[in-house]
Amino acid sequence: MHENTEKKLLRDCAATRIPSGETITLAKDTNVYITQALGGSYTVATDQGLARIADEDADALGIEPAAKAEGAAGGDSSIAVDEKAVWDQLRTCYDPEIPVNIVDLGLVYDCVITPREADGSRVDIKMTLTAPGCGMGPVIASEAKSKVMGVPGVGDAEVELVWDPPWNQAMISEAGKMKLGLV
Template identity: 55%
Template sequence: MHTDITLTRDVEAIQIPSGDAVQLPLGTRVIITQALGGTYTVATDHGLARISAKDVDALGIDPNAETAGEPDSSTNIPADATPLELQVWEQLKNVYDPEIPVNIVDLGLVYGCRVVEEEGGKKAQISMTLTAPGCGMGPTIAADAQSRIMTIEEIDDAAVDLVWEPAWNQGMISEEGKMKLGMV
């Protein structure tokens, strides 16, 4: 990828790996290092930053352009998932750690996905972890997951909880993820 671009406007971004909000000013030269799930990881003179899908126009990218999606299968999605839970899993496959070119489902970061009926409607309950407990991007990744789940019409609420047990390890990566990372 590594596309060199000059920002067409000021844009809010998330510093990687700290997770701190930063402002990238108009005219800043960036290099796109990863474009997955509608978000863009860019290299700046001050390090890496993540630009969200809502701000892709600052990169000179048409926000309405279709992006190719992931295949609809993953060995990390339970076979007994309900049809609505499958929709949630598919939305989670659009969420990426900005430093790793594999979605959070195939990385094995999602430990649980349930849809429960509550007084206010249907709620998706997600438990997930991170590749490292000190990752400053955790809240950003969890918020991205929650916002993508909320695009499902039948879902009225979503909770994404970060958990640390069991500790994540590379053995949790799906076969699809291992192929993308060159581990097989």
């Protein structure tokens, strides 16, 4: 909907430089070109290269931020965590350079939900990246954690970046391969 759209920033805006992961500020009146708008974040081309603008700063683009999940129970230990809901949240996380979510890219290796008597369940996720040197890894992992924390019943989440086994294109789901034109 917003992809392939040129915008002028309405205010100074925090952004993450791609692929280094460095935090930068894009100045008001900067012209940007939205190249990807997925999962509540926006990849923009600027005169400084590619950058990622988070949903909470969408207003700087003149875009209404995405609605936050309503009724998330957070750490309520009386609610059993729905594993499908966790995976669905992970499917809303995207590499800013690839239009396929991290699950269909095959980046998520493991997801373990541990019920606890108090403070909600703990979710431990192991994921990798398409390239070990990608500076966006901590940004993507943090986004995954934040989104999983919004699942009802989750009281704590941890996302660990792992490198074994090394990622390769064979790990991409059929849906992801179709999106990338690999089938």
